[in-house]
Amino acid sequence: MLHRYAPRLAALVFMLLGLSPAAAVAQQNQANPYFEFLQARRLEGEGKPDAALAALQRAAAADPRSAEIKAEIAALYFRQRPPARVEGEKFAREALAIDENNVEANRALGDMYARAVDDAIRARTAPAPQDVKNAVLYLERAAAGMVGTDINLQYYLGQMYLRDNQAQKAVQAFVKVVAQSPGNAQARQLLAGAYAAAGDLKGAIGTLSELVDYAPQLAETLALYLEQDGQLKEAAAAYTVALSQQPNNRQLKVRRILVLYNAKDYGQAARYAAEARKQHPDDVNFARLQARALFDGGDRNGGIAIAEAAVKTIAAKDAQTQFALVDMYSDVGRPADAEKLLRQMLANEPANPTVLNHLGYLLANRGEQLDEAVTLVKKALEAKPDQPEFLDSLGWAYYKRGELNDAVRYLAQAAAKLPDNSEVQDHLGDAHAKRGSMQDAISAWTKALAGDGQGIQKGDVEKKIADAKVKIQNAK
DSSP: OOOOHHHHHHHEEEEEEOOOOOHHHHHHHHHHHHHHHHHHHHHTTTTTTHHHHHHHHHHHHHHOOOOOHHHHHHHHHHHHHSSSHHHHHHHHHHHHHHHHOOOOHHHHHHHHHHHHHHHHTTTTTTOOOOHHHHHHHHHHHHHOOSSOHHHHHHHHHHHHHHHTTTTHHHHHHHHHHHHHOOOHHHHHHHHHHHHHHTHHHHHHHHHTTTTTOOGGGGHHHHHHHHHHOHHHHHHHHHHHHHHHOTTTTTHHHHHHHHOOOOOOOHHHHHHHHHHHHOOOOOOHHHHHHHHHHHHHOOOHHHHHHHHEEEHHTTTTHHHHHHHHHHHHHHHOOOHHHHHHHHHHHHHHHHTTTHHHHHHHHHHHHHHOHHHHHHHHHHHHOOOOHHHHHHHHHHHHHHHHHHHHHHOOOOOOOHHHOOOOOOOHHHHHHHHHHHOOOOOHHHHHHHHHHHOOOOTOOHHHHHHHHHHHHHHHHHHO
């Protein structure tokens, strides 16, 4: 390790030795590489990087086995703007060839690779995996050789750990950063991200919750983690804090409404949606969300009225709002209105596979115009041959038409692609049962009960299973 003497102390020593300042400088230039090293630091501090580099080169010539001097040359090259990467890397590797644990050289190379990763990200390209691994390797070596904690080094090391899918190590690095700077919002956000990447949502939430009252800019990220953790009411409260900082952020308003809707707080969701509609009357999302929240909260007529008004005005070409209204019509027993709206949509977009499928399934489910239903869904499948929802619709249309072999064929494909979809599994069970394959029917219905629960009545499916078991028993 080099001894870095203060210039005044060095001058005093030279005077005691009986040397004039000029003679002392000359002698130091000839005999003492450490003097040149100190001179380089001074010259760089004075904004003279070329002179500093020349001093370091004299020091290296005087002491060619000094890893510290070569590492300092490398660092000086990397500190240039723009960095002289080729020269910097050369001297850093020469330093490590002398001492592989040299802190400055390892850090220089680690920073070099970390910058390459950052540059790739800024250019919106994927970083080279080897750059990430090299950054981790050299930064780890630098950290191991240091006394105490260097926040900047741990910051970059944590980021590289995340890029290298080493989330637990990233947590350890960012914990050190936060310990040194507990009030730093960016550091806490990075630590929370590392916890989340490691699958520890509670750790992420706790990290941000400690500071969010003083750093409300963290509220949006906190809300996302709360939402992922299923703490929906708490997420809504965090979104409210975030909106206090960004009162015109529509996406935050949508997220707050959705978490309340998913928490089944339909009343508050509807109120927030109504408030957002007044603030953003041209945004179809808020009309649709208010309609859905009112409808599912029990005010079905109110929900339909808002959706109908939106479809006639701002949502005239918004398929999502139109489909929502179709579903509402179907749920209240107005299939004719649902069909009318779907045909209007199809007239505007005759090749739209989602509209084709939706209309085909509607007709199949009613047991009407089954030939048209099959034709519509087949046309949808031409555009999206492997879409499981479309396969289910076609199988169901065949089932309603009494063509059970085709029904089972398509429904089985849909069920394999959507194993947790209760409605699809229920359809397959019905087709098996009608074909007389009771054991297969029971298997499909059992999967329906274990699935997402959407589109089925649990009691009805349980009764079908019980009846099928009786038929199997009676057949023995």
